[in-house]
Amino acid sequence: GENVEQHPSTLSVQEGDSAVIKCTYSDSASNYFPWYKQELGKRPQLIIDIRSNVGEKKDQRIAVTLNKTAKHFSLHITETQPEDSAVYFCAPPGGFGNEKLTFGTGTRLTIIP
Amino acid sequence: NAGVTQTPKFQVLKTGQSMTLQCAQDMNHNSMYWYRQDPGMGLRLIYYSASEGTTDKGEVPNGYNVSRLNKREFSLRLESAAPSQTSVYFCASSEAAQILNTGELFFGEGSRLTVL
Numbered sequence: 001g002e003n004v005e006q007h008p009s010t011l012s013v014q015e016g017d018s019a020v021i022k023c024t025y026s027d028s029a030s031n032y033f034p035w036y037k038q039e040l041g042k043r044p045q046l047i048i049d050i051r052s053n054v055g056e057k058k059d060q061r062i063a064v065t066l067n068k069t070a071k072h073f074s075l076h077i078t079e080t081q082p083e084d085s086a087v088y089f090c091a092p093p094g095g096f097g098n099e100k101l102t103f104g105t106g107t108r109l110t111i112i113p
Numbered sequence: 114n115a116g117v118t119q120t121p122k123f124q125v126l127k128t129g130q131s132m133t134l135q136c137a138q139d140m141n142h143n144s145m146y147w148y149r150q151d152p153g154m155g156l157r158l159i160y161y162s163a164s165e166g167t168t169d170k171g172e173v174p175n176g177y178n179v180s181r182l183n184k185r186e187f188s189l190r191l192e193s194a195a196p197s198q199t200s201v202y203f204c205a206s207s208e209a210a211q212i213l214n215t216g217e218l219f220f221g222e223g224s225r226l227t228v229l
Contacts, residue, residue: 006155034217043203043220044156089155091218101218102172103148103156 003027006090006104013080014112021107023090024072033066033073034101036089044089048075077109085111115139119204119221126194126228134189134224136204144207145187146171146218147179149200156203162187194228201225 003026013019023033031052036044050057050064050073057064061080066073073092077084087108091101119136126132138145146161148171158171162181176198178190187206191198204221 009153036218043222044218045220046217049217091156101158105153105155 004090004092004102004104006107008107009105010108010110012110012112015080015082017080019075019077019080019084019109021075021088021090021109022072023074023092023104024070025090025092025102026071027092028071030092032093033064034091035062035064035075036091036103037086038089038106039086047088080111082111082113085109117204117206117219117221119202119224121224122222123225124227126191126226128195128228130194131190131192132194132226133191134202134204134226135186136188136221137186138204138206138219139185140206140208140219141184142206142208142219143184145181146205146207147177147187147189148203148205149173149198150203150223151200159189159202191226194226196228199226199228 005024007022034049035047037047038044048059048062048064050066055066061078063076087106089106090104093101117138143164147159148156150156157173159173159177160171160179162168165184168179168181180188202224205218207218
């Protein structure tokens with residue numbers, strides 16, 4: 001199965017600054033790399049994903065970068081705002097057939113006003 | 114279009130009691146999943162159903178059973194609840210038989226289960 005590590009586990013940044021969360025994975029067959037956001041008491045929701053044929057994808061203030069050689073992908077949030085406060089999970093697929101996502105343990109991001 | 118609906122939202126059980134969590138999706142998705150979420154552990158897959166008529170174990174299946182009743186519905190049953198099963202349970206669905214094709218998981222609102 002997939003071994004997923006996510007760092008840091010907690011992150012506090014000043015409003016307006018940038019935040020970066022890194023996810024490392026073990027299954028070299030993985031070719032789909034999503035990030036989910038979970039606000040307090042809510043369900044996880046997909047915020048951005050990337051496939052292995054591209055190295056970077058951007059959607060307004062969020063971006064994901066992929067380094068397949070090093071087996072890690074990162075979530076970048078620029079110009080952070082209070083509503084970015086949440087727990088973020090990476091979830092690369094793993095295992096034979098890539099039918100199952102393996103979620104990281106999460107990063108609790110707190111934006112300090 | 115309700116998306117993924119799961120019931121109940123809250124439940125308190127005594128050790129040894131049984132219960133079933135219900136999940137239904139109205140997006141015509143092939144695949145459905147049950148996850149549990151514990152503090153500091155992320156989301157762990159209990160069981161999944163890649164398509165109607167099939168079910169498979171995930172990372173933490175012990176103590177649970179599932180039924181893919183039809184394409185819309187996927188239930189999770191605890192036959193004899195234990196305190197270790199106290200958790201928040203999320204049902205999810207995705208479009209393709211293999212997540213790889215489309216990627217996105219759509220989650221229900223979660224069910225908070227406490228076993229005393």
